[in-house]
Amino acid sequence: xxxxxxxxxxxxxxxxxxxxxxxxxxxxxxxxxxxxxxxxxxxxxxxxxxxxxxxxxxxxxxxxxxxxxxxxxxxxxxxxxxxxxxxxxxxxxxxxxxxxxxxxxxxxxxxxxxxxxxxxxxxxxxxxxxxxxxxxxxxxxxxxxxxxxxxxxxxxxxxxxxxxxxxxxxxxxxxxxxxxxxxxxxxxxxxxxxxxxxxxxxxxxxxxxxxxxxxxxxxxxxxxxxxxxxxxxxxxxxxxxxxxxxxxxxxxxxxxxxx
Ligand SMILES: C[S@@+](CC[C@H](N)C(=O)[O-])C[C@H]1O[C@@H](n2cnc3c(N)ncnc32)[C@H](O)[C@@H]1O
Numbered sequence: 001x002x003x004x005x006x007x008x009x010x011x012x013x014x015x016x017x018x019x020x021x022x023x024x025x026x027x028x029x030x031x032x033x034x035x036x037x038x039x040x041x042x043x044x045x046x047x048x049x050x051x052x053x054x055x056x057x058x059x060x061x062x063x064x065x066x067x068x069x070x071x072x073x074x075x076x077x078x079x080x081x082x083x084x085x086x087x088x089x090x091x092x093x094x095x096x097x098x099x100x101x102x103x104x105x106x107x108x109x110x111x112x113x114x115x116x117x118x119x120x121x122x123x124x125x126x127x128x129x130x131x132x133x134x135x136x137x138x139x140x141x142x143x144x145x146x147x148x149x150x151x152x153x154x155x156x157x158x159x160x161x162x163x164x165x166x167x168x169x170x171x172x173x174x175x176x177x178x179x180x181x182x183x184x185x186x187x188x189x190x191x192x193x194x195x196x197x198x199x200x201x202x203x204x205x206x207x208x209x210x211x212x213x214x215x216x217x218x219x220x221x222x223x224x225x226x227x228x229x230x231x232x233x234x235x236x237x238x239x240x241x242x243x244x245x246x247x248x249x250x251x252x253x254x255x256x257x258x259x
Contacts, residue, residue, distance in 0.1 A: 004188040008143045011181035017139060020219050028117070032071075032092040037215050039072050039098065044212065046204040048074050048135065048161070051254050054200065055133065055159055056082055058256065063130035063156065068118045069137020073099035073111075080108050087129070089114040089121060090137075118146055129153045135161035143189050151195060157258040162186055164201050165251030170213075173230050174220035183253030190255070197255040204252070207238065207245040 012018055021031060032038070052075055059065065062084045067076040070088035072095055080086040080103070088111055090096050096113050103111050114121060119140060132150045138160070140146040150158045162183045172178070183199065190197050208216075213231070214224045222230075228244075231237045236247040 002188070002192050004185050004192065005142070005144065007179070007181050007185050008189060009141045010179035011185070012139060012141045014178040015139070016175055016178075016219060028091040029093050029095075033094040035215070037212055038095075039102075041208065041212050041216065042072075042074055044208050045206045045248070045250070047250075047252070049204060050202045051135075051161055051252055052078055054202075054254060055079065055256075058157070058159075058258065059083070059131050060156065064128055066126060066129045066132045066153070068132060068134045068150065069139075070099060071095050071135075071137070073102055075133055075135055076111060077103050077106065077108060080111050084110065085127075086111045087114055087126060088112070089116060089118065091115070091117040091120075118149065123149070123153050126153060128155065130156040131159065132157075133159040133161070135159075136163075138162065138186070143186065144193060147186075147190060147195070148193065151257070155259070157256060158197075160186060160197070160255040162253055162255070163251070164253040165203070165249075168248065168250075169234075170217075170227070170230060174217040174222050174227065183255060187255060190257075195257060197257045200254045200256075202252050202254065204248075204250045206248055206250075207240070208248060210237070210244040210246055213246050 056079060061082050064085045065079060065083040066087045068089050070076040070090050073088060076086050076088040076099060088099055093115055096115055100113060132154045134150060138146055164183050167180050187197060187199060213227060217227060231246045238245045
């Protein structure tokens with residue numbers, strides 16, 4: 001085991017997502033069912049934004065695409081317009097229900113739903129896949145198996161979207177110091193597997209209504225007043241109308257390998 005696989009495992013084990021699942025005995029679906037504001041948050045944070053446009057330029061029109069951990073369809077729905085078939089895989093039924101509702105409202109009919117984790121998905125059920133994508137959905141302690149399976153089923157290319165840049169200090173304030181990993185950890189793991197992925201970075205500056213910040217940090221021991229004070233003291237609070245907003249900067253990495 002390399003230091004990168006250890007770093008990844010520590011990060012996953014200490015992630016707030018895994019902690020919440022473990023501490024409450026929840027499955028993925030229970031977590032996402034209790035987070036109905038996910039799409040409302042996405043509408044403020046300029047995600048997936050430019051990364052989506054970049055992936056759209058890199059795939060061949062009319063391809064078969066598999067979105068692993070598709071969530072509510074941030075990538076799957078717009079990309080389905082360029083693909084012959086889009087498979088949206090996710091272990092959370094409620095996330096997939098939201099995705100299906102949105103796709104139906106947009107008249108998109110080429111999305112197949114697969115309610116499974118990636119680890120449990122049977123490759124023979126997928127048919128021929130040209131491209132795979134995992135955007136913020138790699139929660140496996142053993143990243144290699146997850147990544148190798150992606151590469152093995154992808155005839156033309158694999159895409160990974162993951163955090164770049166610093167962890168927001170608000171996270172550390174909310175949850176305390178924790179092991180973290182960014183895209184470079186995944187890049188090193190891929191290199192150790194003999195896989196060469198290109199990397200492109202994308203920055204997003206945005207504001208988020210304070211009430212949604214409280215939702216994001218709803219499992220923190222900090223009170224809404226604590227979070228508000230932290231943001232205010234750092235000049236990150238705008239008393240906007242009709243509601244207060246907090247300032248954020250996020251950076252995402254797009255890692256991709258095209259055959
Ligand atoms: C942060 S959301 C990202 C959703 C979407 N990819 C996006 O970028 O908006 C993470 C998603 O990964 C899913 N997920 C969690 N564990 C997974 C696994 N082992 N295999 C596939 N998807 C998983 C979750 O259910 C959730 O919908």
